[in-house]
Amino acid sequence: MAPTNLELVTLGHRIRHERVARGWTLDELGAQVGVAGSQLSLIENGKREPKLSLVQAIAHATGLEVTDLLAAEPPNRRAALEIELERAQASPVFRSLGIPPVKVTKGMPDETIESILGLHRELDRREREAIATPEEARRANTELRLRMRERDNYLPEIEKLAEKQLAAAGHVSGALTHRTVSIMAERLGFELLYVNDLPRSARSVTDLENGRIYLPPASIPGGHGLRSMALQAMAHRLLGHQRPTSYADFLQQRLEINYFAACCLIPETNGVAFLQQAKKDRNLAVEDFRDAFGVTHEAAAMRMTNLMTQHLGIRLHFLRVDGSGAISRVYENDDLPLPMDVTGAVDGQIACRKWSARAAFSEQNRTTEHYQYTDTPAGTFWCATQTGTTADGEFSISVGVPFDDARWFRGRETTKRAVSSCPDEACCRRAPSELTSRWEGKAWPSARVHMQMFTPLPRGNFPGVDDSEVYAFLERHA
Template sequence: MDLITLGRRIRHFRTEAGLTLDDLSAATGLAPSQLSLIENGKREPRISALGTLAAALGVDVPALLSTEPPSHRAALEIELDRAQRSTTFGRLGLPEVKSSQKLPLPVLETLVGLHRELARRDAEAVATPEEARRASTALRLEMREVDNYLPEIEELAEPLVRKAGYTSGPLTHRVVAVLAEQLGFQILHTDDLPSSTRTVTDLANGRIYLPPASIPGGHGLRSLALQAIAHRVLGHERPASYADFLRQRLEINYFAAACLAPRSTAVEWLTVRKKEKDLAVADFRDAFGIAHDAAAQRFTNLATAHLGIHLHYCRVDGDGTLMRGYENDGVRFPADVTGAIEGQTVCRRWAARQAFASRDRASEYYQYTDKPNGTYWCSTQTGTAESGEFSISVGVPFSDVKWFRGRETTRRMTSTCPDAACCQRPPERLAQRWGDAAWPSAKMHSHVLAALPRGTFPGVDDGEVYRFLERHAPA
């Protein structure tokens, strides 16, 4: 029972009926002091008393027990009471302000606003990298439970692109523009986007600002536009925490992928290739005109739910750092004590790192790897970004490799990680020679110590965004 809301509802119905505490006391047999404690959420009434109170107030018991505040003022009073019972307020050592009917509404609104800001700053202060890793891990495990498949977003995305004119193959820029127009937005390209943003949406004037269109293609711009649109389609509110921010990022990425490779067309294409035992992420990428990373992640959305294939995906930097990963096939990614995988080092013998040594970077690299919990086959594509080399891998247990092109490869490695003897411990000969003679100066990874970026949207400079919108707003 929510005592604060219950108390405010009783007070609301009492004042609506024009009763004083003494009047209600006379009608119910409960002392005025006891009624005051109940209305202030400091005492729980007996079940029998609820019926008596409801009868005296001319309502039924369910009306008293509703979880909805009875009015805007009551909602503010409840919020103020809860805020003054929080540990954040308790640390301040300040006296409580009684949220009585005598408290002017503007004062009540100001106090609630100040408490909201205190709570926001308190939450921001604990948003350390560890907190971010915990939030990311919780989201990754949640997605594993649903096989990385979100049918509610699938069911929103495909009808929208079909209505905008999509039929088959790659989604065109024109269809994206029409989709935006149908939702009340115009897509504009500009070369002065704030440096801390990828896109900016002007909700007041129905504009989505993107980077300049590139030549040729500009395929990444379709995804950016769709992600901006997704916030509106999915009804996102401003994120209240870093966990909210991460979830929204996941959902807009999913929506964009579900538009770029609509479910019915993508599943039909994949089903044919599975029957032919010729599944390949590279072909899936080319069929829908998307980046290899996007194709790999979209494949994870559909493979289990529609093809019955369990799998894993990972993006690894050139130095072996795991940047992103997903699995529902039992593969064990390296993890820290919080369960987070981001920032961990992948075994040197995994395909995700062996592929960097391949001379043929244009084609996918195939490899079997015997791991402590079974044999896995992986298809890996390498690439280069501003930050350096990276690899994208999709892998499956040995039992599912029969559906994939590249299964005939003879490349095979054995990995016993996390056993340090696998690839983390230097050879004994080298350790004996250099163990006491080597003294390297290590790079300092500042992000390990830094707090998460500040702001409602982490890392975004609000002032820079507002000045940008002011420059571009229609006269």
């Protein structure tokens, strides 16, 4: 294996150190080992790889072992500083600035090199913190969505891992209990602790040194949130995650830990058996799936996207839409014509007003699912939509399928039907001509400004998490 540039630089510094320590010039050492001083200079500067026979000759001349010359550690502090500076100035981050590198001379004080290195370290720190621009984050999210679409939102390796962990903890069937989750944590060497002072920027904190997973003391009704958060924290360890190095890496890890938690809350074997029986009975319903495993409506709906194409041969879509009509979470592999920007991003786009995901907000009775057929340019789709409310406002959860597959679902008899021609703006984004002629130029609404317009993308290896809060929290509890 060829030595790296860093190894050549270290070797060169070590040869120079030994030569200077003996008071030899380049030509004097070169004469002893049979090479020109100019060739030896290239080797000392890490510009040329010496043959093993030359390294052996230099070791013999200096009275050292070959292994001493090839040691990875720099020979002294000055050499270490010079090597670190050379590495920093060769980095893509520095080269992208177009600034010429500093040439180190013999007379340059160590303090000067240390000062320059301090600037490089800060540059590197800031680069690692700002791991994505908003545009890069949107592209990374879109690429991840498309990759999962190609896989039908199914990750068999994580499915198997979850079932193995559940079996080892003694879980057989039914809703996953908090006790079983605790046993799973104990088997990994962790204790679950519920505290009132978690950092506001973190959903949970794992203390790797003391084997603790800190969680909030309460969650949404049913406790799904607490179980899920604990399972996600464990998933990082089980999946061997390292600190994310890019926003795409962060999003991939988040998807994987969410997937693992979903696999534990609704195990593949039991979940597929339930769905297969419901399909046989022509009675597939998100609410039944939800109640059978004691999870939220959203978790059950999303879990259907993991299992139904792979095991039931049904393509489908999932939408979470907020009260303003913006799509906040999405999956589809049934060719539903989703709104998207020029980059292919869907999150944040406005769903058609005619779709069930928006129409359900106008229903008087919101305790049951809203069923609807919608004719679109890509065909007719059937949807089941459930609405809900959080502190942030209203939202809807929809699961839908192409017309032919509606026969397997409860609610297929609905007579509610809508026609959507989006992305044609005449569908629902442009006011009728009579209203436009009546009010155009006579209205001046006060726009509601969404603060996220001005919010910078979260920084750091774990975007949005305040390290100072987390470290102070761990110190309090250590």
